[in-house]
Amino acid sequence: MEQAISFTEENYLKTIYSLARQDKGKIANLSIAEKLHINPATVTEMLKKLNEKNLIDYNRIDGAALTPQGEALALKVIRKHRLWETFLVNRLSFTWDEVHEIAEQLEHIQSDKLIRQLDKLLGFPKFDPHGDPIPDKNGQLPQSQTFPLVSVEEPGTMVKLVGVANHTTAFLQYLDKIKLSLNDKIEVKEIHEFDHSMGIRIANRTAIMISSEVARNLLVSNQ
Amino acid sequence: MEQAISFTEENYLKTIYSLARQDKGKIANLSIAEKLHINPATVTEMLKKLNEKNLIDYNRIDGAALTPQGEALALKVIRKHRLWETFLVNRLSFTWDEVHEIAEQLEHIQSDKLIRQLDKLLGFPKFDPHGDPIPDKNGQLPQSQTFPLVSVEEPGTMVKLVGVANHTTAFLQYLDKIKLSLNDKIEVKEIHEFDHSMGIRIANRTAIMISSEVARNLLVSNQ
DNA sequence: TTTAAGTTCCAGGCAAACCTAATGATCATT
DNA sequence: AATGATCATTAGGTTTGCCTGGAACTTAAA
Ligand SMILES: [Mn+2]
Ligand SMILES: [Mn+2]
Ligand SMILES: [Mn+2]
Ligand SMILES: [Mn+2]
Numbered sequence: 001m002e003q004a005i006s007f008t009e010e011n012y013l014k015t016i017y018s019l020a021r022q023d024k025g026k027i028a029n030l031s032i033a034e035k036l037h038i039n040p041a042t043v044t045e046m047l048k049k050l051n052e053k054n055l056i057d058y059n060r061i062d063g064a065a066l067t068p069q070g071e072a073l074a075l076k077v078i079r080k081h082r083l084w085e086t087f088l089v090n091r092l093s094f095t096w097d098e099v100h101e102i103a104e105q106l107e108h109i110q111s112d113k114l115i116r117q118l119d120k121l122l123g124f125p126k127f128d129p130h131g132d133p134i135p136d137k138n139g140q141l142p143q144s145q146t147f148p149l150v151s152v153e154e155p156g157t158m159v160k161l162v163g164v165a166n167h168t169t170a171f172l173q174y175l176d177k178i179k180l181s182l183n184d185k186i187e188v189k190e191i192h193e194f195d196h197s198m199g200i201r202i203a204n205r206t207a208i209m210i211s212s213e214v215a216r217n218l219l220v221s222n223q
Numbered sequence: 224m225e226q227a228i229s230f231t232e233e234n235y236l237k238t239i240y241s242l243a244r245q246d247k248g249k250i251a252n253l254s255i256a257e258k259l260h261i262n263p264a265t266v267t268e269m270l271k272k273l274n275e276k277n278l279i280d281y282n283r284i285d286g287a288a289l290t291p292q293g294e295a296l297a298l299k300v301i302r303k304h305r306l307w308e309t310f311l312v313n314r315l316s317f318t319w320d321e322v323h324e325i326a327e328q329l330e331h332i333q334s335d336k337l338i339r340q341l342d343k344l345l346g347f348p349k350f351d352p353h354g355d356p357i358p359d360k361n362g363q364l365p366q367s368q369t370f371p372l373v374s375v376e377e378p379g380t381m382v383k384l385v386g387v388a389n390h391t392t393a394f395l396q397y398l399d400k401i402k403l404s405l406n407d408k409i410e411v412k413e414i415h416e417f418d419h420s421m422g423i424r425i426a427n428r429t430a431i432m433i434s435s436e437v438a439r440n441l442l443v444s445n446q
Numbered sequence: 447t448t449t450a451a452g453t454t455c456c457a458g459g460c461a462a463a464c465c466t467a468a469t470g471a472t473c474a475t476t
Numbered sequence: 477a478a479t480g481a482t483c484a485t486t487a488g489g490t491t492t493g494c495c496t497g498g499a500a501c502t503t504a505a506a
Contacts, residue, residue, distance in 0.1 A: 006462080006463090008462080008463065008464095028483075028484090029483075029484060029485095030482090030483060030484085038463090038464070038465090039464075039465060039466080040483075040484065040485090041464090041465075041466080041467095041484085041485070041486080042463070042464055042465075043484090044484060044485055044486090045463080045464090045485095046463080049462095060471085060472095060484070060485085088337070091344060092337070092340035092341065092344060093340060094336070094340070098336070101334075102332070102334045102337055105332045105333065105334075106329075106332060109325070109328045109329060110328065111324075111325045111328075113317070113321070114311070114315070114325055117315035117316060117317070118315065121314060121315060229492080229493090231492085231493065231494095251453075251454090252453075252454060252455095253452085253453060253454080261493090261494070261495090262494075262495060262496080263453075263454065263455090264454080264455070264456080264494090264495075264496080264497095265493070265494055265495075266454090267454060267455055267456090268455095268493080268494090269493080272492095283454070283455085283501085283502095
């Protein structure tokens with residue numbers, strides 16, 4: 001019984017998935033409502049419906065949690081989103097701050113062959129233009145141990161930028177302005193106790209200052 | 224006042240456009256209903272709404288006709304549909320019988336830059352994989368004087384296949400089976416008075432027989 | 447010209463996805 | 477333990493896009 005799933009339902013599943021990844025605790029209806037810019041009352045109705053369809057387990061006490069089928073669907077939508085973002089940047093000359101909105105539309109296109117062929121065209125990429133991991137066709141996420149730059153304690157540490165935790169146009173354009181791109185080497189020169197701002201050197205260029213807020217949103221890996 | 228347009232509305236406009244191209248007379252509500260597989264009563268409601276939005280002129284006597292804005296929108300959707308079909312065939316190894324359904328979804332994606340860049344990636348194609356003309360960014364259709372093969376009267380006439388009037392999987396796969404592709408040269412060898420079936424030679428290969436029904440759906444040009 | 451067939455329209459309904467306002471439940475403080 | 481504050485749910489509505497059934501037109505045939 002192949003039950004149809006709507007754009008709206010897919011967006012709920014994706015939201016629940018990402019809230020579960022970051023918050024680790026109970027998923028509040030209110031946080032779903034805020035993320036989707038809708039009313040909490042609407043969320044309650046939809047969660048009941050998704051529960052009925054066995055895509056989530058839901059009750060007032062424990063909140064919402066994806067079932068295996070729900071998680072598989074969420075990962076499929078995320079896979080499509082990130083593959084399309086990669087396509088837009090790598091093949092259609094989009095910049096990384098322009099692609100999210102369009103991918104929000106493209107992620108709902110239904111065609112298994114389309115995803116498969118797109119993946120192949122792009123050379124089976126493991127990460128999207130923001131450094132986010134792309135689930136493979138079985139929903140498996142590539143491993144990568146990243147941490148926010150702000151957590152670096154030792155001046156002199158060398159790291160590599162592998163992702164961003166903030167996808168807003170404002171932040172991405174700021175990174176463009178300071179000429180910081182994915183895979184750039186970053187050397188932490190100094191850490192100011194006072195506001196935890198940092199002096200960093202990008203790709204051996206002149207050192208610059210960044211706020212702790214910026215450092216919090218830069219995901220890096222060792223080496 | 225940039226009023227939003229829904230998928231459904233776009234599909235009505237596209238349908239009205241294509242009915243206007245082929246029928247030349249009044250567009251019956253019933254024919255819209257049949258093409259979209261919906262109830263005639265629903266069509267009446269939507270036509271009133273589109274009239275209200277100034278996308279069509281509509282009244283009971285004259286039926287529906289696109290306004291300039293309505294036609295521009297219809298052409299934009301058609302442009303997207305045909306560009307996406309071209310992308311799927313030329314870049315993602317789809318066959319020409321597989322692409323229509325997916326393009327029905329992709330044609331509704333909203334992003335001017337996306338269309339522009341896709342067009343560029345594909346080398347500004349003038350015709351899609353079925354030989355249908357692709358409107359340019361100003362809604363201008365490339366000219367081509369085509370006629371159905373069935374209208375050829377003289378045996379010995381040489382023509383070139385430039386399009387198909389029937390897009391069903393069954394027909395397209397039949398063409399694949401007889402190894403007839405777009406741009407192939409076709410020589411009409413014989414025309415049977417009785418049922419108007421034809422003996423034709425494709426690309427100088429062995430001659431074969433085709434029914435008048437097939438010949439009616441092959442769009443050709445001279446030379 | 448009357449009848450029949452075809453087409454369009456109206457009235458009334460339904461489901462999906464949203465809303466507001468008000469009520470219930472839970473949690474944190476005092 | 478009482479009191480607010482916060483969060484979730486219920487009840488009642490709206491809009492969009494669809495439906496059915498029947499009435500009203502229009503067109504063509506008898
Ligand atoms: Mn994104
Ligand atoms: Mn991304
Ligand atoms: Mn098509
Ligand atoms: Mn086509």
